[in-house]
Amino acid sequence: MSDEFSRIARYFAPLAGEEGLGLANDAAVLKPPPGRELVLTVDQMLEGVHFLSGDDPALIARKLLRRNLSDLAAMGAVPMGYLLTTALPAGLPEAWLAGFAAGLAEDQKLYGISLYGGDSSSARRDISLSATLLGHVAPGTALSRGGAQPGDEIWVTGTIGDASLGLKARFGELTDPTGYLTQRSLLPEPRVGLALAGIVSAAIDVSDGLLQDLGHICRVSGVGAVIAAEAVPVSPQAAAFGADMLEARLTDGDDYELVVTVPPKHAGALKSACGALPITRIGHIVAGVGVEVHNEAGKTLRFGKAGWQHF
Structure with a gap:
């Protein structure tokens, strides 16, 4: 398996939007759309809990994004982009990474989002993934869980x-x-x-x-x-x-x-x-x-x- 930095350059930098600055810096720089409020959500997927070891890595990547996109949908938000963290075991095949990145790319195109940055680490055994998605809404229009009334x-x-x-x-x-x-x-x-x-x-x-x-x-x-x-x-x-x-x-x-x-x-x-x-x-x-x-x-x-x- 390639080292951390070559892995980022090969598989994840091509997914970065301009906010991610080529994934070559410590953080992204985001300019929200004028007059809009930001909505943020984070979700994780763990091997053996949220997906099975033999699952297609492209589908794992897409489900990771879509779980978060669903949270944005529940708030009425327009998706913008995401931060990604990975903890991967040593010896994970390059083909797995290539498939995972391809899945991210497919849903980035489908939903009009891009990668802003993130973090990578090693795992002793199982794969651990998380994504933080950002979206935006008009001020005061975010949907919530707290407005239901009798008769609704x-x-x-x-x-x-x-x-x-x-x-x-x-x-x-x-x-x-x-x-x-x-x-x-x-x-x-x-x-x-x-x-x-x-x-x-x-x-x-x-x-x-x-x-x-x-x-x-x-x-x-x-x-x-x-x-x-x-x-x-x-x-x-x-x-x-x-x-x-x-x-x-x-x-x-x-x-x-x-x-x-x-x-x-x-x-x-x-x-x-x-x-x-x-x-x-x-x-x-x-x-x-x-x-x-x-x-x-x-x-x-x-x-x-x-x-x-x-x-």
Whole structure:
């Protein structure tokens, strides 16, 4: 494996924007767009926790960026660029680095972002990665988790549970004949570019499970939520596994869809803002605490967990 500086020059300097100064200095120099506020988010991916040892390095790189892009989407921010940190074990093949850099380059082009800088280090065994993404919003328009009010409707983009079942397929716990669920696990689709300011009262991306992440909105807003299990959108591929996978779909996470709360009078504006992106009403905000899931008969369903726990 090449040394640290030649690795940076070969694989990462070509990804740098002008703010990164060719990755030849101690820090980047960033000039925010005039009259805009900066939005920053950081996320990490660890081998054996967030990705498997044999995963395609290009897909690992793209998912690393997309997890952060999803956070920016949940704040209504326009992506700008990112800082990258890597801790890589000795002996990691050059082909892995080349694939990882190619994945970064692909999504940089797709989302109009560039590399500003970062840090590289060594790891004793497993790969450790993190990215800090920067975006911008008009002053005072950043979306938050804290504005939901009783009577607001709860909507979610896309479909929920595909990534969870895709991971099970990768572990051989179920079959995925089309590969669709596996792909959703490996490469999420962050919902960037939606003009939701002034329409939604609260927003969050679904990373740790729909119930848990919606619960974060409830906690910060000081409200409760009721959702209908049958209303939660499901892909045909996930629906094939029936009700047995309902808890996994609602609690395992890794969807990177958006769940938003919306005053009923803004429902039409929400649909217009989402355009061709499917968005589904799944419930409503109530006075109270926590999230309840009801079946078609109105009975409250109980689950063993609300979502992914890191500890």
